[in-house]
Amino acid sequence: MPPNTPFQAEIIAVGTEVLMGEIINSNASYLSQALAELGVNVYYHTVVGDNPNRIKAVFETAMRRANLIVVTGGLGPTDDDLTVATLAELFETPMVADPASEERIRQFFIARGMPMSSTNLKQAMRPVDAEPLPNRTGTAPGLFWDVSTHVAKRGWNTGPCYILAFPGVPREMKTMWTEVAMAKLKPLLPESAVLVSRSLQFFGIGESMLGEKLRDLMAQASPTVSPYVGQAEVRIRIAAKAPSEAEALTLIEPVAGEIQSRLGTYCFGSNEEPMEAVVAQLLRAKQKTVSVAESCTGGLISSRLTDISGSSEYVLLNMVTYSNQAKETQLGVSSETLASFGAVSGQVAAEMAMGIREKAQTDIGLGITGIAGPTGGTDSKPVGLAYIGLAVADQCPIVKKVLVNAQYDRHQIKHWFSQYALNTLRLYLLDSLDPD
């Protein structure tokens, strides 16, 4: 096939467990991003179950509207893994055992000292004119199959058409993508159309207000500026198509800069960087340590802070003081404060922050107490209410009251609380935290 052919990609997941909703199709998300980085436009994602006729119909539809089909799933050893055999049937192509794949599968089991099931050798079968993609971390090889002539013969499409098949296990698929598949694809790609996107993340401002502030930029044709809602933040995607990544970035960067200057500290990060990573950079840059005393978030803030590699530089000791007694004995929260204001109060959050800071001997102490629900709320202290205290040396603690939509579930409310707490820490480190 000629090099420099523009690809239009479709990503297909084969698997009843995905179709029935038991597994979320995160593979499609990964592959879309990976293909975009190579400048390949993805126009469709499709999910189909383990049914040969529907698999065939989905592939026919795909090859009529796309010329790079990336399929995940259905390569396993069991009888409901149908992708390869069904594709061979669709194109009336004989299957052969691939000796190199057989050898890899045998070695996979030998290396792990595990007995090989005979069904595993089924995974070494491939259509005679397809090339296997070796799988270093699992048993199922993938496929790289130039089906251009098959597709042309059936009148579905003209020009080049490729199928790339991967196992459905995300880890195996990702390893094969980076180690094997990208090298196969790159020589086939044109130089002339890279789609680059950057995203910015915002906290403390809603999607519609953000849209109002960026209306003029969103009306532009290039780069495109589009808002969407994340887990506990709003995001803006800025995307541009250009001959090279550098040229696309030349289009994107001034717009990103303009957005950041309009939104100030509402913008907390870029490119999917989570709040905890932003906070980690600030703690490192300012050489500050932090300790957290959590009640309603139950350890989530601590866990998020330590999701960042190297967090032992600024995390020493955190506590989850769930009971009033633990708040008193471990953090020195006074029983009078607990009795007068209740465990969920600004006063207790402040004393928790001061207490953990002193105990852990850190620069900053953070305390949080609230009601994650679904039970435990009252009229005056509803589910979704939390107080965040932030303590440093020689100053009165700062307290923030937070009210999260009570319609969220407990898990989401905990996440929002943790996001507010980390954002409070971020604003403090930026010298932008107003007492209120």
Add this chain to the structure above:
Amino acid sequence: MPPNTPFQAEIIAVGTEVLMGEIINSNASYLSQALAELGVNVYYHTVVGDNPNRIKAVFETAMRRANLIVVTGGLGPTDDDLTVATLAELFETPMVADPASEERIRQFFIARGMPMSSTNLKQAMRPVDAEPLPNRTGTAPGLFWDVSTHVAKRGWNTGPCYILAFPGVPREMKTMWTEVAMAKLKPLLPESAVLVSRSLQFFGIGESMLGEKLRDLMAQASPTVSPYVGQAEVRIRIAAKAPSEAEALTLIEPVAGEIQSRLGTYCFGSNEEPMEAVVAQLLRAKQKTVSVAESCTGGLISSRLTDISGSSEYVLLNMVTYSNQAKETQLGVSSETLASFGAVSGQVAAEMAMGIREKAQTDIGLGITGIAGPTGGTDSKPVGLAYIGLAVADQCPIVKKVLVNAQYDRHQIKHWFSQYALNTLRLYLLDSLDPD
């Protein structure tokens, strides 16, 4: 349309952010499960970007192969929200402003004391013969549209055909599904084909070994038994189709019982119930309290334990002792132990467990120390290694060594470590924890 029509459903997500992989299509997963519970077969998921021509093409394809189209996304207030207008165009149907929807949108902003943007009123537009689905938690109403005559006129399909449209924000979609849409669908459904599925979850055994043990059951036609891999567990789905849910369960339950008896304590739960919920039930049933001292997991075990509402019954105080000093001063881990065996050792895990148990005055103390990576590993103590200690009164602590695949990322390794720790607690509570 006649009642009792069997539906074949397709779930479509409209949105460039989903197509580009910035948002994972979790809506499709939710809707698949929700439709299965109503006995509706879902045959396809499709994702398409914010492009009118491709949206039209995807809907045409869908309505040629399915008769219940559930679409999420593209109902927002901004200019790239195209679903409703594009569908109206596809069917050459005029749009009208819906007064009830307008009023709801106005009230939504008044209730929140927020100014309404004029673009929000765009969301009150609907095709003249479509019915709005009210959205209690957001501004975009959905649609319930009988397009049978439109579809028949174009020769795409005969018989009934419906479109249900929801906003892309998962929370809004889910609320509308349960509060409004299900009631619209139910009267249209036949009584005769409910697909019921149950899942079982396993820890400490791999998918292939599980497959070997259940080969005979997996060969049966009904109920179907299929394994798949979860986040840190293997799952078995048992599914049966029957005239009623009760009859389906009659098919499923003996098979579930047989699987549980073959796998014993490898099976930790059913129906997506997370490990922490299983542990919570056991702690309640045995009236035990637990405290956790975490190093490598950084608070994740504590956070998971407190994800369960009512966890204040058995969680009082947990600690994240990240530094050696915190392990010594807070938990009483001896400096000799730290010096002789290193912070990542069975001895330290045991002393952490004893220390937190004493400090928190709980029945059980759990300690964990390990290397979550990506840095910090050595030949003798690689990334993925952890020790779990479990302490109770008047007994030597039990220590478990855990080795997680180092190819996982830090986040996944932390999750696996937390899963091992919670499973250790589960086995102890079941009197099935062997010292080794």
